[in-house]
Amino acid sequence: MTLTLRSDVHAAVVDDDVVVLDIGADDYLCLPGLAPLWRLAVDADGRVGDPDLSAQLRAAGLLGTDHTRVSRAPLPLAHRSACDLPPEPLTFRDRLALTGALWDVLLHYRGRSLTHILRHVRRRGVGPAASVAATVRLSATFAHVLPWLPLPAKCLVRSFALLCFLQRRGQDAHWCFGVRTWPFSAHCWLQVGDVALDDHADQLRAYTTIHVA
Numbered sequence: 305m306t307l308t309l310r311s312d313v314h315a316a317v318v319d320d321d322v323v324v325l326d327i328g329a330d331d332y333l334c335l336p337g338l339a340p341l342w343r344l345a346v347d348a349d350g351r352v353g354d355p356d357l358s359a360q361l362r363a364a365g366l367l368g369t370d371h372t373r374v375s376r377a378p379l380p381l382a383h384r385s386a387c388d389l390p391p392e393p394l395t396f397r398d399r400l401a402l403t404g405a406l407w408d409v410l411l412h413y414r415g416r417s418l419t420h421i422l423r424h425v426r427r428r429g430v431g432p433a434a435s436v437a438a439t440v441r442l443s444a445t446f447a448h449v450l451p452w453l454p455l456p457a458k459c460l461v462r463s464f465a466l467l468c469f470l471q472r473r474g475q476d477a478h479w480c481f482g483v484r485t486w487p488f489s490a491h492c493w494l495q496v497g498d499v500a501l502d503d504h505a506d507q508l509r510a511y512t513t514i515h516v517a
Contacts, residue, residue, distance in 0.1 A: 306351050307361075307368065308367065309350035317512075320338075325483075342357075383499075385503065387501075387504055388504070391447070391448035400472075404469075406455075425468065459492050463479055480513055
């Protein structure tokens with residue numbers, strides 16, 4: 305029986321190493337020097353074909369028998385950023401959505417697991433009014449007011465708050481998680497097309513995307 309990476313486990317090859325994001329455990333795992341074997345033994349859908357590697361990953365609790373995970377096309381590299389655009393004034397509806405997003409942070413971010421945080425933003429439906437132009441405009445406005453918001457300077461909470469704000473205005477975005485090694489660092493940001501919404505594009509080139517939510 306071929307085992308598969310659990311649906312909440314994601315991996316990225318970074319040079320000669322493999323980095324694993326275990327969402328259920330709120331943890332990253334770095335596997336130095338494993339990239340050559342990983343490229344041969346693990347396919348795009350997470351199926352592990354090498355028995356020895358499968359045994360090691362199973363012992364680490366990273367494998368399951370769920371074969372429903374589907375690989376998605378990678379996003380393009382971000383070449384532009386909403387942070388570089390001039391903001392528009394907050395409308396009344398923007399202010400209501402921003403207040404709601406801060407409540408989302410209070411109720412669904414603080415003290416919550418990554419699993420809960422991701423589930424919260426993905427269970428909210430987005431209406432037919434969603435558009436890239438509106439998403440970028442709202443993100444530029446959010447970046448302008450961010451220094452005055454009662455939020456810690458962490459990429460995870462910033463992206464969560466912005467995504468909640470966008471969804472409350474009928475928009476949506478991809479939530480990207482990236483990693484680098486030596487030294488290890490993890491980062492996240494929002495993106496639509498090749499536009500980064502809450503970070504500068506040149507800051508993201510050091511990271512390899514490990515998961516897109």
